[in-house]
Amino acid sequence: MKPDRFADILKQNDVSVTTVRRAIFDALATADKPLKNGEIATLVPTVDRASVYRTLELFDRLGLTTTIVRGWTPFTELAEPFKAHHHHIACERCGTVVEIENDTLEDVLGLIAGRHDFELTKHVVELTGVCKNCRVAIS
Ligand SMILES: [Zn+2]
Ligand SMILES: [Zn+2]
Structure with missing residues (x-):
C-alpha cells in the first residue's frame, strides 16, 4: 500500500x-x-x-x-507532493485548460530571482490564450 x-x-x-x-x-x-x-x-x-x-x-x-x-x-x-509541479494555460474563449511542465520555465524563474539576489521558494505562473479549436471557429 x-x-x-x-x-x-x-x-x-x-x-x-x-x-x-x-x-x-x-x-x-x-x-x-x-x-x-x-x-x-x-x-x-x-x-x-x-x-x-x-x-x-x-x-x-x-x-x-x-x-x-x-x-x-x-x-x-x-499541491506537491500529491501532484507534480506544473502550470496551466487556459483558453479565454472555451475555458479549456492544459497543464504545462517545462524545465526551461522553471530554470528561467530561478535565474530571474537570483538576479535580484533572491532564492526562489514559490511562484505562480498562469498563461491565457486562444486554443486551436477556437482559432479554427473564428477563421
Ligand atoms: Zn478554446
Ligand atoms: Zn513552476
Whole structure:
C-alpha cells in the first residue's frame, strides 16, 4: 500500500482524518483539472457546503492544495507532493485548460530571482490564450 501522506500531513498538524476531509481530498485527487469550490462541493454531495469550504480553507492552510485565480474565481487543486509541479494555460474563449511542465520555465524563474539576489521558494505562473479549436471557429 502507498504511504498515506494525506493522513501523515494532517497528523503532523494535529488535525484528525475525518470522513469528510478524506472524501474532499479524494475528490481533488481524482480531478484532472483545477476545480471551482462549487464543483468540489458537487463531487461530495453528502457533505454540506459550509463543511466543504471550511475543509478547503484548512487544506490551503496546511499546504495540501494550491489555488489559482482566473477572472475573479478561485480554482483549487492538490499541491506537491500529491501532484507534480506544473502550470496551466487556459483558453479565454472555451475555458479549456492544459497543464504545462517545462524545465526551461522553471530554470528561467530561478535565474530571474537570483538576479535580484533572491532564492526562489514559490511562484505562480498562469498563461491565457486562444486554443486551436477556437482559432479554427473564428477563421
Ligand atoms: Zn478554446
Ligand atoms: Zn513552476
